[in-house]
Amino acid sequence: xxxxxxxxxxxxxxxxxxxxETLLTKGxxxxxxxTFSTKEFMSRVRGGSNTTLIRISKRPVNAPVYKADIFVPLxxxxxxxxxxxxxxxxxxxxxxxxxxxDCTFYDHDLEGLAKSVGNPIVSxxxxxxxxxxxxxxxxxxxxxxxxxxxxxxxxxxNLKALEIGAKLGQENENCLYCIEPNLxxxxxxxxxxxxxxxxxxxxxxxxxxxxxSYPMSPSTGVLTFLAKQSRNFGICVEQAEDEIxxxxxxxxxxxxxxxxxxxxxGGGFALMGxxxxxxxxxxTPMVVYLAQRPSPATGLPTRTEQGDLELAIYSGxxxxxxxxxxxxxxxxxxELVRKAFELADAYQVPVVLMSDQYLADSYFNVERxxxxxxxxxxxxxxxxxxxxxxxxxxxGISPRGIPGYGEALVLVDSDEHTEExxxxxxxxxxxxQNTKRLQKRPLVAKVAILPDVEADGEIAVVxxxxxxxxxxxxxxxxxxxxxxxxxxxxVHPLCESQLAPLQKAKRLIVIENNATGQFAKLLRLHGIxxxxxxxKSDGLSFFVxxxxxxxxxxxxxIR
Amino acid sequence: xxxxFDRIVEDNAWCPGCGNFSILAHLKEALEEMGLxxxxxxxxxxxxxxxxxxxxxxxxMFNGLHGRAxxxxxGIKVSNPSLTVIAEGGDGDMYGEGGNHFMSxxxxxxxxxxxxxxxxxxxxxxxxxxxxxxxGFKTPVQTEGVHVEPFNPIATAISLDASLVxxxxxxxxxxxxxxxxxxxxxxxxxxxxxxQPCVTFNKINTFKWFKENVYxxxxxxxxxxxxxxxxxxxxxxxxxxGVIYKSPQKGVLEDVLRDESQIGSKPLYLHEVDFHAxxxxxxxxx
Numbered sequence: 001x002x003x004x005x006x007x008x009x010x011x012x013x014x015x016x017x018x019x020x021e022t023l024l025t026k027g028x029x030x031x032x033x034x035t036f037s038t039k040e041f042m043s044r045v046r047g048g049s050n051t052t053l054i055r056i057s058k059r060p061v062n063a064p065v066y067k068a069d070i071f072v073p074l075x076x077x078x079x080x081x082x083x084x085x086x087x088x089x090x091x092x093x094x095x096x097x098x099x100x101x102d103c104t105f106y107d108h109d110l111e112g113l114a115k116s117v118g119n120p121i122v123s124x125x126x127x128x129x130x131x132x133x134x135x136x137x138x139x140x141x142x143x144x145x146x147x148x149x150x151x152x153x154x155x156x157x158n159l160k161a162l163e164i165g166a167k168l169g170q171e172n173e174n175c176l177y178c179i180e181p182n183l184x185x186x187x188x189x190x191x192x193x194x195x196x197x198x199x200x201x202x203x204x205x206x207x208x209x210x211x212x213s214y215p216m217s218p219s220t221g222v223l224t225f226l227a228k229q230s231r232n233f234g235i236c237v238e239q240a241e242d243e244i245x246x247x248x249x250x251x252x253x254x255x256x257x258x259x260x261x262x263x264x265x266g267g268g269f270a271l272m273g274x275x276x277x278x279x280x281x282x283x284t285p286m287v288v289y290l291a292q293r294p295s296p297a298t299g300l301p302t303r304t305e306q307g308d309l310e311l312a313i314y315s316g317x318x319x320x321x322x323x324x325x326x327x328x329x330x331x332x333x334x335e336l337v338r339k340a341f342e343l344a345d346a347y348q349v350p351v352v353l354m355s356d357q358y359l360a361d362s363y364f365n366v367e368r369x370x371x372x373x374x375x376x377x378x379x380x381x382x383x384x385x386x387x388x389x390x391x392x393x394x395x396g397i398s399p400r401g402i403p404g405y406g407e408a409l410v411l412v413d414s415d416e417h418t419e420e421x422x423x424x425x426x427x428x429x430x431x432x433q434n435t436k437r438l439q440k441r442p443l444v445a446k447v448a449i450l451p452d453v454e455a456d457g458e459i460a461v462v463x464x465x466x467x468x469x470x471x472x473x474x475x476x477x478x479x480x481x482x483x484x485x486x487x488x489x490x491v492h493p494l495c496e497s498q499l500a501p502l503q504k505a506k507r508l509i510v511i512e513n514n515a516t517g518q519f520a521k522l523l524r525l526h527g528i529x530x531x532x533x534x535x536k537s538d539g540l541s542f543f544v545x546x547x548x549x550x551x552x553x554x555x556x557x558i559r
Numbered sequence: 560x561x562x563x564f565d566r567i568v569e570d571n572a573w574c575p576g577c578g579n580f581s582i583l584a585h586l587k588e589a590l591e592e593m594g595l596x597x598x599x600x601x602x603x604x605x606x607x608x609x610x611x612x613x614x615x616x617x618x619x620m621f622n623g624l625h626g627r628a629x630x631x632x633x634g635i636k637v638s639n640p641s642l643t644v645i646a647e648g649g650d651g652d653m654y655g656e657g658g659n660h661f662m663s664x665x666x667x668x669x670x671x672x673x674x675x676x677x678x679x680x681x682x683x684x685x686x687x688x689x690x691x692x693x694x695g696f697k698t699p700v701q702t703e704g705v706h707v708e709p710f711n712p713i714a715t716a717i718s719l720d721a722s723l724v725x726x727x728x729x730x731x732x733x734x735x736x737x738x739x740x741x742x743x744x745x746x747x748x749x750x751x752x753x754x755q756p757c758v759t760f761n762k763i764n765t766f767k768w769f770k771e772n773v774y775x776x777x778x779x780x781x782x783x784x785x786x787x788x789x790x791x792x793x794x795x796x797x798x799x800x801g802v803i804y805k806s807p808q809k810g811v812l813e814d815v816l817r818d819e820s821q822i823g824s825k826p827l828y829l830h831e832v833d834f835h836a837x838x839x840x841x842x843x844x845x
Contacts, residue, residue, distance in 0.1 A: 029845075189845045190845065191841060191844050191845055192844060192845065193844055197844065201837065201840075201841055204832065204837055205832060205834070205837060207830065207832050209820075209822070209827045209830040210634070210637065210638065210827060212634070229840070230819060230820040231819065231820060231821050232833075232836055232840065233820075233832070233833060233836065233837070234820050234821060234822040234830055234833075235820050235822075236637050236816040236817065236819075236820050236822065236827070237816065237819070237820065238633075238637070238667075238812075238816060240630070240663075241659050241660065241662070241663035242659060244627065244630075244660075245627075245629075245630035245659070245660055245663065246630075248623065248624075248627045248630035248631050248634065249630045249631065249633055249634035249637075250634060251621075251623070251631055251634065252603070252621065252630065252631035252632060252633065252634020252635040252636075252637075252638065253634040253635070253637065253638040253827065255621055255631070255634075255635060255638075256601075256634075256635045256638040256639045256642065256826070256827070256828070257638060257639065257826060257827060257828025258634075258637075258638040258639075258826075258827030258828060258830070259827070259830075260634070274624055274627075275624075275627075278623055278624050278627075282621075282623070368845075370838075371834055371837060371838055371841070373832075373834035373835075375831060375832060376832060378828060380828060402828060403598075403599075403601050403619035403635075403639070403642055404598065404599060404619075404639055404641060404642055404826065405826075405828065407598070408598075409597065409598065409617065409618065409619050409620070410619050410620075411613075411619070411620045411622075412620060412621045412622065412623075413614075413620070413622045414606075414622055414623050414624055415622065421620065422568075422614055423572075423611070423614055423622075
């Protein structure tokens with residue numbers, strides 16, 4: 001029996017791929033498997049050629065593979081769009097004659113069958129039941145889910161479709177992809193979350209009570225998630241006229257004691273540069289969720305890339321400290337956005353949280369965790385009569401007052417300012433205030449999160465952000481004792497203790513989902529040189545099978 | 560008249576004779592006469608000479624970036640509705656750099672007072688045309704004279720159904736102060752466009768020119784008649800001053816967002832996370 005199976009569904013936008021994804025991921029999860037799903041899609045509302053990949057495994061699986069074990073093209077275009085992903089062993093479920101392949105063909109006219117039960121749209125339910133059968137799973141699990149998802153006539157027709165698919169699945173006697181469930185997985189009741197949902201829940205836990213954003217893929221999911229939850233958790237939601245306003249509104253909210261977030265992608269973040277700088281000099285906290293997609297400019301709007309690291313680290317004019325975090329899975333999304341609110345508040349700096357389309361739109365099996373119910377700490381003070389917003393003290397952080405709480409006025413200024421917060425052109429005051437602000441960098445570096453290090457091989461495979469589990473599984477596949485992995489989720493500012501594992505390694509392979517190796521460049525600034533780089537910027541994430549081949553090839557050279 | 564809103568400033572950056580001085584004085588007196596508490600007032604400003612106003616008065620201040628006072632002000636009002644929030648700046652700041660925010664702020668209708676010092680010129684950058692500069696106005700940049708029609712903030716605000724639209728003149732103390740009081744007392748967005756002379760860079764639209772080119776709306780004028788108000792907004796040379804338009808009553812942004820999120824009227828810094836509800840919600844994602 002197999003450990004792991006990959007199922008690829010392809011079709012036009014609006015053809016019901018998302019429904020198959022829901023049915024199968026929920027179904028397999030309830031049947032006792034670990035599941036993971038990810039999607040790639042075109043920038044259009046209807047039509048085009050999109051795919052969703054679902055992995056099913058008896059062991060935790062958190063990364064995509066390129067090659068499909070089972071492929072369901074819902075139309076002819078989908079087949080040609082994904083034909084590189086088919087091997088000789090792939091089971092392809094489609095109507096014969098539409099196309100040819102060197103594969104195992106299951107000749108079923110899904111759409112025709114769907115029409116026979118009264119609605120062509122339910123071909124996706126037939127496909128889901130068929131796949132369930134091909135993997136040797138009990139279709140009753142799927143029946144329960146269909147009953148929960150649909151009502152009235154749609155329930156009836158979907159149940160009919162389910163029976164047809166289940167029958168076709170059972171007729172198959174080729175158990176190449178039969179899979180063994182993991183009973184403990186069934187009992188664990190793990191969360192099944194996307195990166196987007198991880199961010200949304202984490203923001204709530206972090207005390208977020210205001211969001212203003214301008215919609216931009218792939219960040220919009222967090223805006224809609226928080227809008228949907230606004231009533232349950234007391235979150236004020238406003239769609240801003242542009243990203244500039246979105247950021248500025250957030251500053252207004254933090255200035256008066258609220259906890260705001262804004263969400264955007266690279267194009268919008270570019271517009272927020274002036275706001276970031278304002279947050280820096282006024283020492284007003286702010287949290288930005290930056291979900292990356294390929295750029296420059298509009299780039300590939302629905303695809304993925306890690307191309308905005310330098311933008312996040314360097315945008316904004318002048319010199320001021322900031323924090324840049326890059327979570328790797330929905331649980332880390334949850335933890336780091338919560339931490340982002342805490343750090344922004346404690347250090348009075350902007351915090352940028354970097355995700356990308358791949359992480360935002362992928363669903364992960366997340367081991368169940370309890371939420372630590374610790375109320376967010378508001379680092380604000382009740383002002384007394386001699387309060388000064390920008391007082392110089394030994395801690396390096398001026399206590400933050402807010403208007404309407406205490407006896408003093410809170411003066412905040414984008415110009416260089418005195419301790420009171422009024423405009424000044426005094427060089428000595430400039431030096432004092434600037435030094436105080438820049439002092440936060442070493443303060444912040446002290447609390448930096450160390451990279452995740454696995455194994456102790458002398459060749460370190462280094463990554464950051466969303467690539468963690470792809471790199472991890474690729475390295476596991478190679479099973480070469482010389483390898484270790486070092487993964488960064490805190491990418492700026494970097495400190496000595498974070499870099500120690502890299503200094504120890506004999507050779508560094510840095511892997512990034514961009515064309516110029518931005519993280520490797522950052523490491524070089526800290527005196528650490530990448531010996532090899534594996535880069536990818538075609539708009540897709542790395543895939544485990546693809547990446548392990550590339551690493552293996554490199555290792556041959558190193559040998 | 561001394562007020563609780565006075566701040567002693569040794570180094571004021573405005574030119575002697577600047578219209579900003581009168582606006583500052585009228586504003587402080589209006590706030591004082593209305594019995595407001597400086598600890599409950601926030602003045603948000605952008606960049607420009609007018610935007611320096613909160614530096615010279617005893618109020619909470621957020622002196623931010625060019626054109627960005629309005630979004631900051633709206634954020635503050637939503638965050639803490641008990642504060643009196645004023646967004647103040649010049650014609651370049653509010654109508655030029657901040658044009659999109661001006662339009663959107665009117666539509667959102669937060670309960671804020673938008674004071675615009677309108678001197679029809681860029682003062683801080685030494686005399687270029689502003690959005691309200693009159694046609695033919697010569698500057699070091701517009702060497703042959705401004706070749707576009709001036710922006711009409713009053714007509715724009717009325718067309719967007721602003722809650723309250725006022726124009727006044729800094730040189731008419733009684734009128735200006737009365738208008739500021741009406742603006743402060745109003746619930747909802749208020750545009751108060753104040754004509755003021757720039758004594759250094761605008762030798763055309765001088766104190767005398769403004770005095771000769773404005774007239775006070777008669778007492779029988781009804782600002783609630785939108786069509787009439789729109790007609791008034793198109794009048795120039797002389798320009799009408801007074802309450803030009805008052806929209807039918809409508810909801811304000813902070814109330815709408817707070818109703819939608821059921822957060823009540825408490826300031827956001829008192830908001831607490833409901834971890835029990837959060838756990839329950841996350842349990843749906845298994």
